[in-house]
Amino acid sequence: MNTTHIPESGRVRAVLADDERLMREQLRSRLIEVWPDLDIVAEAKNGLEAVELCREHKPDLVFLDIRMPGLTGVEAARQIAQLPEDDSWLVPEIVFITAYDQYAVEAFEQGVADYVLKPAERERLLVTVARIKKRLAQRQDGEEPASAAEAGPAAPLQQLLHKLSAQMNPGGAPKYLQWIQATVGQAIQMIPVDDVLFFISDEKYTRVQTATLEALIRKPIKELVDELDPALFWQIHRSTLVNVKAINGITRDFRGRQLVGVKGLTEKLEVSRSYTHLFKGM
Template sequence: MKTIHALIAEDEEILAITLQKSLERLWPELKLVALAANGVEAVNMALKELPEIIFLDIKMPGKTGLEVAEELAEEWPADRDFPQIVFVTAYDEYAIQAFEQEACDYVLKPINDARLAKTVQRLQTKLRDEAPLPNHSTDVTGADHTTTSDSELDKMIASLSKLAPAILGHRTVTPERLTMIRAAVGNQIRMIPIEDVLYFEATDKYINVVTAEQSSLIRMSLRELLPQIDTQIFWQVHRSYIINTRYLQFATRDETGKLSLQLKGSPQKVQVSRVYAHLFKQM
């Protein structure tokens, strides 16, 4: 086999080194190209090094492992195979059920060589195949499950994103649904009915709330906003955009296959990332 490169993204240094040492014992030929201490570093290092394998801690500062995987799926060079993703998580029955339901590779904390060896064997098998197909295998807990091919990556990440509350441990009471957005404009507070919002756009530490008449900023992340809105009506279509489907006019696909949306009352087109393209497969 050609030299295989790997990246480890783990914010706890001791755990990162433990995983590194375990991989050195179990797969001496594997070349570790980077250790990322947070989600932002993970994205930047992965796009720079383009490794074949990425071990992603689920809970990291900056970006979660799911957010890293989603961003990489959008930004990965088209002429390079997308890396094998292995999520690293502390043992949690809800998280494990979520991963097994989505047929996703994962390893458990604390790192155990016997469990990790099965993941290594599975990765080696995948990377030997030029066009790997879904196959039945044994996961790191000893249970059987089906692993996924790269062609199913987008659907898998989208599904995992929906299961993020279970995976990330956010099993709290669902917050009350927003009916009104309170946005500060200078010294005034603008009250925006939720049904008037065309789309939400993430901009750094703020969200741009866009209506047909105006746009306003609120200090919140899309991750914080999602549990407070009706996701049957408001769809996330990009890591930076949530649209109100009631204003969706049409979707267009360019020559490269990328989708963009036209909303009633807005001249701006909203881009759809490949992670969420399955929402519009009938269009």
């Protein structure tokens, strides 16, 4: 059964991040009004603090101002999504705080993450709170989301973050990696990204697997997530990215874990709990 830090009392732990003190105070007051069981365990003035506070407090929920110094809310969300999970904690639900309707309406109404428009209005905040409560309850009960609109903050979040980055930096579409420079034996080889079946990391190296060779690079998964096309590579585990075109099936082991089969290989790739909704119905 999936568990979170929601105690039996039903209280939910949250981190609030906004570089404007008055906005933090306004949102905190409104949240206390509409969600009495919410505990704001820490507040951050920038994106870097938000990441560290999430690492320290392991909240169920984080509110991120979309534009902050140090790291933007989008950049902070990327790092928070990469924090290590354990049996008692999953990556927190993400709620972005924004003053811009174009971010909220187009992106967040898809349901991958949620949003609060500045200044926080009671009626919109009640909608957000209801959706977050439902998601957290599903986690607590070990249920899979009923639809993509109710999915947790996993791989679809990475795709959303790419879209938001493009909106916030309209100079052009993001440029994704086309080649991987990797070590094969004693040689350096250039591998086309399209040929890679999956990337999987250990403590020091990331393994690059193609149909014909295995190579090593020093770039960690959390950097590759930002540099690879999210439509081609899905993150299925904190340490694993898989080429969508290489997936040939999903199975479960005796412990109920989802395993991804890869075309041409007998090796199976484990899907962590935060990413199981990607394969719902398979």
